[in-house]
Amino acid sequence: MQFTPARAIFLNTLSLYAVALVLAVAFAAQLLLNELPCPLCLLQRIMFALLAVGPILNVRFGPRPSHYAMSLLAALVGAVVSTRQVLLHILPGDTGYGTALFGYHYYTWALIGFVAAIILLSMVLLFDRQFEKNASPRPAGAFASLAIWLVIALTIANVGSTLLECGFKACADNPVVYELLQRGS
Amino acid sequence: MEFTALFLAIAIVMLVAWRGARALALPLFGAVLLACVATYLHHATDVLKLSF
Numbered sequence: 342m343q344f345t346p347a348r349a350i351f352l353n354t355l356s357l358y359a360v361a362l363v364l365a366v367a368f369a370a371q372l373l374l375n376e377l378p379c380p381l382c383l384l385q386r387i388m389f390a391l392l393a394v395g396p397i398l399n400v401r402f403g404p405r406p407s408h409y410a411m412s413l414l415a416a417l418v419g420a421v422v423s424t425r426q427v428l429l430h431i432l433p434g435d436t437g438y439g440t441a442l443f444g445y446h447y448y449t450w451a452l453i454g455f456v457a458a459i460i461l462l463s464m465v466l467l468f469d470r471q472f473e474k475n476a477s478p479r480p481a482g483a484f485a486s487l488a489i490w491l492v493i494a495l496t497i498a499n500v501g502s503t504l505l506e507c508g509f510k511a512c513a514d515n516p517v518v519y520e521l522l523q524r525g526s
Numbered sequence: 527m528e529f530t531a532l533f534l535a536i537a538i539v540m541l542v543a544w545r546g547a548r549a550l551a552l553p554l555f556g557a558v559l560l561a562c563v564a565t566y567l568h569h570a571t572d573v574l575k576l577s578f
Contacts, residue, residue, distance in 0.1 A: 492540065493544070503530040
């Protein structure tokens with residue numbers, strides 16, 4: 342099977358849906374379990390969102406090594422952030438931050454996700470045929486456009502959610518209420 | 527507040543990457559990534575108690 346530019350763009354589109362899923366699950370946990378994300382948890386969501394910029398550029402302009410490098414850098418910083426939070430809760434007896442999902446907390450899943458992203462991005466970079474020059478990049482189809490708008494919408498939703506949670510000051514280390522909603526009541 | 531600003535900045539970078547110029551999206555991405563690293567370093571102040 343040849344790894345053509347079209348196939349690479351399809352794979353990038355799937356990765357955008359994966360990022361959207363991660364952001365949506367984090368949102369669902371926040372709303373359904375009423376657990377507010379801590380500063381490091383927010384930073385991990387931010388790094389997942391930043392991970393999506395590379396694939397968006399790949400869909401729009403065609404696959405380029407620089408776009409994959411951007412995602413690799415975002416995944417690397419995300420892995421550092423999630424590793425730190427795993428280490429903060431590694432002591433025996435520590436119940437961790439928030440509710441565990443399928444046995445792991447969000448930051449552990451985040452670490453697994455970032456490491457998986459680093460491995461997958463490195464593997465995709467092995468296939469040179471995707472970088473062959475196109476006459477002009479084809480416009481993105483509905484499937485890719487939906488993925489991009491989904492990720493953008495979830496990122497904008499996080500702008501509103503974080504503003505409600507933290508207000509106009511520094512976020513609490515262990516937030517339990519939405520700062521702006523509390524101020525209004 | 528800084529996290530709200532970072533989410534907003536990323537949404538802008540995404541919109542530029544999707545609808546704007548590539549030459550603008552790349553440096554914007556770099557600036558946001560540096561801001562994320564700076565935010566991490568600002569918050570990573572708790573001592574890691576790793577001996578047990």
